[in-house]
Amino acid sequence: MTLLELPDDAQPELLPAAAPELSVVIPTLNERDNIVPLFGKIAQALRGTAWEVVFVDDDSRDGTADLVREIARRDARVRCVHRVGRRGLSTARIEGTLASAAPFVAVMDGDMQHDERLLPDMLATLRSGSYDLVIGSRNVSGGRGIDWDGRRVQMSGLATRLSRLVCRVDIADPMSGFFMMRRDAFEAAMRRLSGQGFKILLDILSSSPRPLRLKELAYEFRPRRFGQSKLDSLVVWEFGMLIVDKLIGHIVPVRFVLFAFVGGVGLFVQLAVLWLALATFVPSFAVVQSVAVIVAIASNFLLNNLLTYRDQRIRGWRLIRGLATFYVVCCVGAVANVDVAAYLFHQRPVWWIAGTAGALVGAVWNYALSSVFTWKRR
Ligand code: GDD
Numbered sequence: 001m002t003l004l005e006l007p008d009d010a011q012p013e014l015l016p017a018a019a020p021e022l023s024v025v026i027p028t029l030n031e032r033d034n035i036v037p038l039f040g041k042i043a044q045a046l047r048g049t050a051w052e053v054v055f056v057d058d059d060s061r062d063g064t065a066d067l068v069r070e071i072a073r074r075d076a077r078v079r080c081v082h083r084v085g086r087r088g089l090s091t092a093r094i095e096g097t098l099a100s101a102a103p104f105v106a107v108m109d110g111d112m113q114h115d116e117r118l119l120p121d122m123l124a125t126l127r128s129g130s131y132d133l134v135i136g137s138r139n140v141s142g143g144r145g146i147d148w149d150g151r152r153v154q155m156s157g158l159a160t161r162l163s164r165l166v167c168r169v170d171i172a173d174p175m176s177g178f179f180m181m182r183r184d185a186f187e188a189a190m191r192r193l194s195g196q197g198f199k200i201l202l203d204i205l206s207s208s209p210r211p212l213r214l215k216e217l218a219y220e221f222r223p224r225r226f227g228q229s230k231l232d233s234l235v236v237w238e239f240g241m242l243i244v245d246k247l248i249g250h251i252v253p254v255r256f257v258l259f260a261f262v263g264g265v266g267l268f269v270q271l272a273v274l275w276l277a278l279a280t281f282v283p284s285f286a287v288v289q290s291v292a293v294i295v296a297i298a299s300n301f302l303l304n305n306l307l308t309y310r311d312q313r314i315r316g317w318r319l320i321r322g323l324a325t326f327y328v329v330c331c332v333g334a335v336a337n338v339d340v341a342a343y344l345f346h347q348r349p350v351w352w353i354a355g356t357a358g359a360l361v362g363a364v365w366n367y368a369l370s371s372v373f374t375w376k377r378r
């Protein structure tokens with residue numbers, strides 16, 4: 001049998017034994033010590049199955065990608081998607097899935113915390129045709145999480161409750177990062193995925209056009225042996241963004257809502273400075289108001305940096321450049337604000353309509369321009 005329509009002399013000389021039935025997608029960030037033992041465990045668990053593994057590495061500093069390619073040179077079941085200049089657990093899983101072709105796709109972590117011995121059961125469940133998605137679950141009977149400290153247990157519980165808001169099915173462990181699904185179910189959801197943060201499962205569940213037929217299989221979440229967890233405050237922030245995006249993202253971008261909220265806080269800051277300055281010393285109102293505006297813009301910049309653009313946070317000396325660009329953007333925004341308001345007021349003298357319209361135009365302007373000049377993606 002010929003492969004595609006290639007001329008005879010262009011046929012590969014060595015055909016792989018079988019096209020994979022299962023692609024296992026593994027995101028990695030500094031997991032070098034885990035790669036070889038993990039690969040061995042998966043190979044053992046999946047004996048007798050046609051499978052492949054796609055590691056998606058975000059340019060780890062410890063040489064994870066080099067190691068994966070080294071294995072790949074000897075074993076055709078292994079591939080490496082090496083991403084440069086980008087980060088993100090969810091997008092890594094999405095792109096790994098898109099880079100594969102098998103009818104079934106599993107995603108699991110690269111640190112051996114997920115039990116690869118569950119893979120054959122997951123596959124058998126999907127092969128039966130009665131399910132779209134099988135989830136490795138810590139929260140059904142027989143399953144177990146590790147003994148996290150109280151704070152992480154609380155956080156995980158809260159996250160689970162929040163996630164029920166957006167995913168329309170009742171599921172015991174929506175936070176799981178270990179599951180297998182039919183490719184067609186993934187493809188039906190893929191264009192609506194938000195790709196934000198860690199929680200791809202939640203993203204898929206809430207992006208699917210129809211409810212997925214799912215099953216949870218119990219497993220024990222193992223403690224990490226090598227390397228470190230990447231869960232930090234940014235992960236928590238991204239989780240919040242994902243939830244809000246799924247709730248209101250189709251109406252208005254979450255980032256803009258945060259930006260507008262920060263703008264509202266800025267108004268308070270401005271009034272507070274004004275009040276304080278007027279109460280203590282009164283040179284001229286205009287001078288005091290100018291100082292208040294300068295302070296409010298700086299505080300907006302810092303708040304946006306902390307909240308709205310947490311994932312692209314500016315640090316160190318770059319803060320000065322960032323603040324400078326933000327001042328310029330906001331000055332032009334203020335001019336636009338005044339112009340629009342004055343124009344509208346001239347057309348129809350209703351002060352609050354004119355004022356609100358001006359503020360809205362200013363906000364959209366500031367939002368759009370600062371996303372290009374101040375928090376540009378690196
Ligand atoms: N490519 C890539 N890019 N991989 C990443 C990134 C990233 O930005 N961040 C983390 N990873 C990889 C890690 O190398 C690891 O293989 C896997 O993603 C999970 O990261 P951990 O840092 O080990 O996560 P965890 O143990 O705290 O969280 C896990 O357990 C949760 C259950 O509470 C993850 O599996 C979650 O998905 C899961 O929900």
Ligand code: MN
Pocket residue numbers: 109111113224229
């Ligand atoms: Mn882990």
